[in-house]
Each structure stands twice: as C-alpha cells, then as structure tokens.
Amino acid sequence: MRKKIIAGNWKMNKALADGQSLALEVINLAIEEVPQDTQLVLCAPAIHLASLDDLLKSTAHVHLGAQNMSEHASGAFTGDISAEMLKSVGVQFVILGHSERREYHHESNELLSKKVKFALQNNLTPIFCCGESLATREANQHIEFVNKQIKDSLGDLNKDELQKVVIAYEPIWAIGTGKTASAAQAQEMHKSIRDFLATQFNQATADSISILYGGSMKPTNAKELLAQPDVDGGLIGGASLVARDFIAIALSF
Ligand code: PGA
Numbered sequence: 001m002r003k004k005i006i007a008g009n010w011k012m013n014k015a016l017a018d019g020q021s022l023a024l025e026v027i028n029l030a031i032e033e034v035p036q037d038t039q040l041v042l043c044a045p046a047i048h049l050a051s052l053d054d055l056l057k058s059t060a061h062v063h064l065g066a067q068n069m070s071e072h073a074s075g076a077f078t079g080d081i082s083a084e085m086l087k088s089v090g091v092q093f094v095i096l097g098h099s100e101r102r103e104y105h106h107e108s109n110e111l112l113s114k115k116v117k118f119a120l121q122n123n124l125t126p127i128f129c130c131g132e133s134l135a136t137r138e139a140n141q142h143i144e145f146v147n148k149q150i151k152d153s154l155g156d157l158n159k160d161e162l163q164k165v166v167i168a169y170e171p172i173w174a175i176g177t178g179k180t181a182s183a184a185q186a187q188e189m190h191k192s193i194r195d196f197l198a199t200q201f202n203q204a205t206a207d208s209i210s211i212l213y214g215g216s217m218k219p220t221n222a223k224e225l226l227a228q229p230d231v232d233g234g235l236i237g238g239a240s241l242v243a244r245d246f247i248a249i250a251l252s253f
Pocket residue numbers: 009170174175176177178214215216217235236237238239
C-alpha cells in the first residue's frame with residue numbers, strides 16, 4: 001500500500017501570525033475530518049517552521065515540510081538553511097527541485113541529486129519535483145524529459161534510499177495557471193514514471209513510491225485526479241492557502 005499524501009506548498013506567502021492561524025485551522029479540520037491513513041504535509045516558508053512544530057505535535061498525520069534545503073552541511077553559505085537546522089525544528093519533509101527553484105535559482109538535476117542524497121542522510125523525506133514546460137510537451141518530449149530529470153537526480157540512489165523518496169509530477173504549464181493536466185495526462189505521466197523506476201530499480205520498489213500530482217489542483221478537480229491508479233496524492237500551491245480547500249482536497253481520495 002502506497003502512502004496517500006497531500007502536501008501544501010505555501011511558497012512565499014503568509015507572515016508569521018497568518019501562517020500560524022492557517023496551520024491551526026488545517027490541524028483542527030484534519031483532526032475532525034481527515035482519515036489517519038492520509039498524510040498531510042505543510043511546507044511553510046522557513047521562517048514559520050520553528051513555530052509550527054509545536055502546533056503540529058497535536059496530530060499524528062499532519063507533518064512539517066520545508067521548501068528547500070542547502071546541499072552543504074554547514075559553513076559560509078549566506079542565506080541558506082541546512083538539513084540539520086531543518087531537523088532541529090521538527091521538519092520531516094523537504095520539497096526539492098520545485099520548478100520555481102529550477103528556473104529562478106538555476107537548480108540543476110546534478111545539484112538536486114546532491115540535495116536528495118543529503119536529505120536522505122539526514123532522515124528528511126525529499127518531495128522530489130519533476131515536470132516539463134509547455135514547449136517540451138508540445139514537442140512531445142515530456143516523457144523523455146521527466147525520465148532524464150529522474151535518472152539524473154535519483155538514478156544513483158540504492159533501492160532502500162529510493163523507497164524513502166516521494167516524487168511530485170508538476171507540469172510547469174499547470175502551476176499557478178488554473179490549467180490542470182487532465183486526469184488522463186496525469187495518469188499517463190505517473191504510470192510512465194513508475195515504469196521508468198521499475199526499469200532503473202525494480203517493480204516492487206517502483207510500486208512502493210508515492211507519486212503526487214501538482215499544478216492547479218483544487219477541490220473541484222482533485223477527485224478525478226486522485227482516482228487515477230498511479231496518482232497517490234497532491235502537491236498543492238494556491239489551494240493550500242485556504243484551510244477548507246486544502247482539507248477538501250485531502251478528503252477527495
Ligand atoms: P499550484 O502550485 O497548485 O498553485 O498550481 C503547485 C505547486 O507549485 O506546487
């Protein structure tokens with residue numbers, strides 16, 4: 001049985017008090033309504049993390065996530081945040097390779113390979129993001145493109161390490177645009193990712209990996225996407241900023 005995961009990516013939104021109220025609202029709704037077998041992850045801005053840890057301790061199925069992490073252990077890296085620091089405030093998950101970081105901070109597959117390994121060494125669960133641009137999809141190169149992202153960043157993990165990774169397929173053209181991939185497009189890619197992992201590792205390992213869909217997922221389209229056999233959850237941007245919407249997505253399995 002693969003884990004069902006709904007992760008909220010708050011991106012660069014919410015000052016501290018607003019973030020705390022949002023988290024509190026999500027926790028209260030989660031305790032009342034969300035089944036224990038659905039894991040929720042709140043990937044808040046770094047400045048919120050320390051203060052959210054205590055709030056999240058009241059529930060076993062809402063976890064704390066970061067949006068990025070340095071590939072270095074410590075030292076002269078102004079502005080960066082290390083795995084050890086994230087661990088020290090109770091973080092369990094870390095988004096790595098979001099397309100916004102790939103684009104605006106030039107994060108390459110090779111750099112992300114280092115970050116993924118480093119996260120795993122520090123017992124953080126990477127939510128590894130992959131996904132193609134509209135031009136790549138229109139050129140019908142999307143499958144090869146995503147396979148290469150996965151091979152270059154996850155290819156030299158061993159099976160035990162890979163099993164600890166969560167993958168998020170996020171077509172860039174669907175992020176924040178209101179244009180969701182159709183359920184069929186999402187399923188095609190998720191199945192292709194799983195088949196590719198089976199060729200690189202083995203079927204049992206591929207079958208154990210949770211693959212989340214991200215890109216304009218909302219309460220109105222979540223049910224259809226989450227009903228696909230290879231879609232194991234969602235990475236939610238905009239809709240994670242409204243507690244009711246985020247929970248409605250978590251109730252759409
Ligand atoms: P969106 O963002 O839900 O606002 O499209 C998803 C993401 O970027 O993770």
